[in-house]
Amino acid sequence: MPATLNRPQNRMQVLVSIVLAMLVASMDTTIINTTMPIIVKDLGGYSLYAWAFASYMIFSTVLTPIAGRISDLYGRKTILAAGIIVFLIGSLLCGLSQTMMQLILFRAVQGIGAGIMNPFPAIIAGDLYPIEERGKIQALFSAMWGISAVIAPLFGALFTEYASWRWIFYINIPICLLSLFFLRAYKEEYEPKPASVDYGGAVLFTLGVSLTLAATAFEKQAWWLVLAGVALLAVFIAYERRQSSPIVPLALFRSRPIRRMNINAFLSNAALFGTASYAPTFLQEQGYSTFVSGVALLAQSAGWMLMSVPAGKLILRYGYSRLLIIGNVLLVLSGVQLFYLSAGSSYLYSLTALFIQGMAFGILVTVTIIGSQQFVDGDQKGISTSLMMFSRNIGTAVGVTVMGSLLTGAAQFMTGVHSLYTYGFLVSLLSLATAFLSLEAAKRPLPNAL
Structure with a gap:
């Protein structure tokens, strides 16, 4: 059953809490991009450079579905608060790090906290807001x-130049404390169904996904990690089929809308979500400053917000399938533009491609998140929402890794750019094809929505 807050101001306080939690988790994904050279110079351990990113990414990805499932069993508020506290402790420890190995370990602690926090903005918004309002809330999250x-x-x-790189972690502490303070207003009326936690499944899932994602931190000889990870995930699937209360209920994927939306979320993110990582690099190669090339990503955010806001009402009017198709058509259009990107392309050309891509993801992310909540019962909303986010995160990890290898493996920079966007365009076509497969979902009534 959804939680209801008697007073509107309480609901606003909860919204502030989850937005602050989202802010610190998202900022720490990229805040070390410009500071890592300084950190490595201070701490040493250049050979471990990539692991400062990978340790955070691995745990923030793998913990997301586990946190969603546990919240279905024991409620949202306690699990979210635990995630915020773990992230706060991890941030403090990162700031106190004296060696690169310490930083990597404490970034993993941060990643655990972020992984626990990540699904709750969407889950709690699904509990508190009706479907026609959720598009606006998702637009805020996207912003x-x-x-x-x-x-x-x-x-x-700025922190590196005027203070110390350690403040990129210390700044999280007051934000986390504010998030915890506002979370007190969350009067949860959701009735969880307590059950025994599937610890074996959680361990197998964590190890399988972690080994697979760890391969992204190695330039060579990563195939054995992928094989080990895939083998453990196969064991995990066989193990989960025998559990009465699995950590990841595989029965969810028997629902065609849920299965197809997860597949589409994976493919669309694997196709072009990684553009945000490489578009600024392209613009810098064209002579634009770091700031100006970074600002270009605001075009993507603007398109995202433009389509996220009305998405909830559009779902009620047109259904999930039509919007999935429209979103994927827009994604292909942005892929076409990027396919024809050249060294002579203008700044406006890149902005247009990013804006259209933002419109695409504004539709796709909002529709799949809302769909993942509406096509399941209340006691599965947490795991269904977090699995959708997990599908997107895995797709992003695959896409960014493939694009990175295509760029670094090319003889010339523009050859690599063309290769990575050719890949993105082709996978966007595959994503569009899967959107057409979900037409049957449009004929089914929207549970709890109409």
Whole structure:
């Protein structure tokens, strides 16, 4: 059953809490981008450079579905608060790090906290807001991710220049405390269904996904990590089929809308979500400053917000399938533009491609998040929402890794750029094809929505 807050101001306080939690988790994904050279110079351990990113990414990804499932069993508020506290402790320890190995370990602690926090903005918004209002809330969440992607590296540079790189972690502490303070207003009326926690499944899932994602931190000889990770995930699937209360209920994927939306979320993110990582690099190669190239990502955020706001009402009017198709058509259009990107392309050309891509993800992310909540019962809303986010995160990790290898493996920079966007365009076509497969979902009534 959804939680209801008697007073509107209480609901606003809860919204502030989850937005602040989202802000710190999203900022720490990119804030070290501009500061890592300084950190490595101070701490040493250049050979471990990539692991400062990978340790955070791995745990923030793998803990998301586990946190969502546990919240279904024991409620939202306690689990979210635990995630905020773990993230706060991890941030403090990162700031106190004296060696690169310590920083990597404490970034993993941060990642655990972020992974626990990540699904709750969408889950709690699904509990508190009707479907027609959720598009606006998702637009706000999208704005926070988009803005943090731009300002986090800038803040990192400012802290490094005028204070110390350690403040990129210390700044999280007051924000986390504010988030905890406002979370007190959350009067949860959701009735969880307590059950035994599937610890074995949680361990197998964590190890399998972690090993697979760890391969992204190695330039060579990563195949054995992928094989080990895939083998453990196969064991995990066989194990989960025998559990009465699995950590990841595989029965969710028997629902065609849920299955197809997860597939589409994976493919759309694997196709072009990684553009945010490489578009600024392209613009810098064309002579634009770090700031100006970073600001270009605001075009993507603007398109995202433009389509997220009305998405909830559009779902009620047109259904999920039509909007999935429209979103994927827009994604393909942005892929076409990027496919024809050249060294002579203008700044406006890049902005247009990013804006259209933002419109695409504004539709796709909002529709799939809302769909993941509406096509399941209340006691599965947490795991369904977090699995959708997990599908997107895995797709992003795959896309960024493939794009990075295509760029670094090319003889010339523009050859690599063309290769990575050719890949993105082709996968966006595959994503569009899967959107057409979900037409049957449009004929089904919207649970709890109409």
